[in-house]
Amino acid sequence: MANTGWDEFEIGAMLRTFEGEAGDIAGTLQEDRKYTENSSFSASVADWRIEKPIFAKDYCIDCQFCWIYCPDMSIISRDKKMIGIDMDHCKGCGICVEVCPTNPKSLLMFPEQADEEAELAQWPAKETKEK
Amino acid sequence: MSEMKKIKNLKEFSTSADRFEGANLLCPGCAHSIIVREVLNATNDDLILSASTGCLEVCTAVYPYTSWDASWIHIGFENGSTAVAGAEAMYKALKTKKRLKQPDRNPKFVSFAGDGASYDIGFQWISGCMERGHNMMHVVLDNEVYANTGGQRSSSTPIGSSATTSPAGRVSYGEKKNKKDMVAIMASHGIPYSAQVAPNKWKDMVKKIQHGMEVDGPVFINAVSPCTTEWKFDPKDTMLLTDLSTDSLVFPLYEIIDGHELNITYRPKEKDIVPVEEYLAAQGRFKHLFKDQYKYLIKEWQERVDANWAYLNRREEARV
């Protein structure tokens, strides 16, 4: 839309979220929705990140703390399971790591350039609490 | 009436399909978004939403992008509540006149606004909406400052906070006035439901939002929204700050039914209550209070919080 002229868009600067009829949106997961190019879902803020979260599935207990407290709808949970991170919408705030209760944590922050497989291979071990 | 969404636990809640989208322009770690998600996900019903001018508004509808999956409107700084009230009036009119396109839907009308847009510039508009009995909910994203314009004090800014228009300096400890008790003021309108919520206590939040959406009439919700930029803490610590705010009882969680019956909805165990000093120490906006000459203010803070907690408990016990 970058070069759209004054005569080429809907009046009133109105934006539509979905193509066609929305249907039961509250009952439709993102992957099944027909977003327009005007939904920010179609955009990315990946370039905001300095650090990124990496998810170590093996330690996850699916508590969903990261899901509920993620400000960017970037924790992908399906059928009550945490299945991954939406890296287009994650801004790298690190809240998910802070609220993760497992030991070791199932989510940790790394520099944006870090290699996921390498980091997962050297994931920290369980911490023993000092008495 | 539609059926209330069943949310027994967090796992069940996590099956919700969000109606608020990412790649909005809110700061990393912004609590506004967490609150909005918890509110919207509390129901499966259709939504008619508004936002008053502020961080939420300028970050979620910047042309050509919208982050809203339900109909949403912004007019100005002061009148987001009235925009929703107008839409609610139209809904009633079209229902009477049998002109609704989808007459079987049961929409919920929700306006979001910051503390500046609610406690200050939008105060009259919200009061009007509450007084007139619209079937709507006004949710304040209370970060105690005009964050969108860069950190000026609002009437929600607490004593001792350094804001750009009440900055701490060599001879000043910052904001001099106590925070306005907006929940009490709104409850005084005799509305069926008003409550204070916090995003860390998601279950309490969802319960209150669901109750608010079920009652007939206006509902006022004040949500604490720690602001990484203006409270000055690391974005990763948003939930830590929210915990500190509720567990220090700086932001007690309670509800007021029909304008008078007060119930405390979160009561930390005595041993879990955090000293106010810890809450203050975690934020850059209160840093100067830890200088020797201002330490008395921390003591006064604690006394004020204790007194308010005692007051809320007496209100609850009195059942008036």
Next chain:
Amino acid sequence: MAFDKMELRDIEVWDGNFAAAQALRQCQIDVVAAYPITPSTPIVEGYAKFLSDNYVEGEFVMVESEHAAMSGCIGASAAGGRVATATSSQGFALMVETLYQASGMRLPIILNVVNRALAAPLNVNGDHSDMYLGRDSGWIQLDAYSPQGAYDLNFIAFKVAEDHDVRLPAMVHQDGFMTSHTAQGVHTLSDDVAYNFVGDFKPMNDMLDFEHPVTHGVQTEEDWHFEHKARQHNDMMTKVLPKIQAAFDDFEKLTGRKYNIVERYDMDDADVAVVCMGTSVETAREVATEMRAKGIKAGVVGIRVVRPFPFFEIAEALKGVKAIAALDRSAPGGAPGMLFNELAGCLFNSEERPMLSGYVYGLGGRDLTKKHLVDLYTELQANVDAGKVTTQLQQFIGVRGPKLAFL
């Protein structure tokens, strides 16, 4: 619950406010959000009473300020239905922020503006200060000269504003007290005929269409704002006047009452002409006829559509005229006056380039008398005879004290 129709006589004795209220009833407004202010209050009181007597179905929201009134109207209109309200003066001034929002969001709200002066000093009587305050707000502005006009122009306003090619809000102006509180015979339409003329409301981008969620009131910065404002101006400039003319034509067929974008009176061979608005038009017409008896070829141009300003239609109406007076009923605040400026813009590039002088009159409800107009026409004729403007370009008329003139 269906509502009852109201039996009207062919001619009812109504003041401008009641005429407007009746028009709102007959258009079956879905939502009125309103706040009282003299002299417009009876319009919304009328709607409230019709509602409570079951002569209309809808919602009347009595809000806590005019700002909230227009805010509520915007929310209601965006939700998708027919919306109207009324205000005057200070209330209009309080609404101004939201007027720009309504037009920018392309919401076809109808605002009855009962013109009144703006304080300070406080004054409840009619002048055009509020009308002028709204002239850059992106609203269509129609001007009634009488209760009949206040009644008829409401139907025109809804028909034009709600047209999907237009989708712009519209004001129907009438003069405070002189029109709003002066009862006259008003030719009525039956409820069915009136409603059918306006037609059913056709929603567009309505928030209450849950299958098509919409975002209204977005932010646009330097990369988008200009295009949206350009689009809005384009539609105002190219689409509105033809729609108004078509609505006037349909209305004439229906009622025999003819309205024009520019109302000409004795203009065919006029040497001198007064251009004015509101109740002054009828006074000027009476005086023009009297001047003709005295041998001065006088005419009157009444502005019916203030915005979009009928640039070519006015220039056409003034063709062949030698001396023109622009009558501004608003303190111009350091400028020649809106009408003077707009006319100058119309006429500057014309070959004839007639003489143009401006008069400021009637502030705060001060009467414009026939004597004022006789003197004014006489001055215009003197200009014609001298071949130049013999007075200063801006004169105040009807004000006590030494003669006041500028430029």
